[in-house]
Amino acid sequence: MTTPIEPPVPPDRPPAARPGRKLGPVLDNVGSAHRAWLEPMRGSYLASGLTLSELSIRLKFAKSKLSELLRGVGLYPRWEIVYMLSTELDMPSWPLHRLWRQAAFEAHKSGEWIENCTDHTPILTTVPITPPLDHRAFRELVEDDYGLFARVFLNDDQRDLAVSDTFDILWLSWNDALASHDTRRFSWNVLRAIVMSRTPHRDGRPELGTAAFDTVALQSLTDPAPRMDQVTESMELFTAMSRLPPNQLDVMVLRRLCGFRPETASALLGTSLATVRSDERHAIRFLESVLCPPLLTEGNTP
Structure with a gap:
């Protein structure tokens, strides 16, 4: 398992200034798959320095409709307009189309509707563009x-x-x-x-039940009785872990369920080694306070 020690070097990019009315937020009811491509598109728009009026003129598309598209308002947008806007914003079409297609299914669009959007637009080259x-x-x-x-x-x-x-x-x-x-x-x-x-999620907390049946402890048990005891203990632990703050939960999953060293977890998370150790220490302290008997001893750690 390898992780980067140093992140890629960021480019120099001055902040873009834009006249006119500020773009409104994405609607709360926009689905996660739709947001997956919409938020990067909004980011590209905000970084471009272009205004909706300028894009409206270039695309020959109403400014109000562009605003609605960038906020997730109304019906799920057809690929043609998404592609035209992405071209003006210099966004790569291949990953955008894959994400747009997934979100279209989430929006209950038929396969025929999706293919019709694509077939009538010269959008994708025969060879995918490679990422940087x-x-x-x-x-x-x-x-x-x-x-x-x-x-x-x-x-x-x-x-x-x-x-x-x-x-x-x-x-x-x-x-x-x-x-x-x-x-x-x-x-x-x-x-x-x-x-x-x-x-x-249950009661607003993520469920970790899937991991309970794939721990090292469970794989090493062949007798059904102790195996079921271990399942019960693991489920109790995972339920308690779901109550941890996000940063502590991430550290515990990486350290205790994935088996990463602190240095690897630090590199993956993009946080300091001291922060990883502190988060793990606080998480263990909380878990030991709610589990009886404690399930985080060295021999019982999944």
């Missing part, structure tokens, strides 16, 4: 580790899709990732948002 070199290098370093984290919350198919979507979104937002304080932290936040949006 530093994006590809970063993906090679962290993709497997991201998959281990996602697996704790999602089944295998959902895990693979969540990780793939993470890197599609990063491709769309790569300039923002490079310009952020830490590319690794930016990327982790994208992964976490996707995984949590697709994780079953």
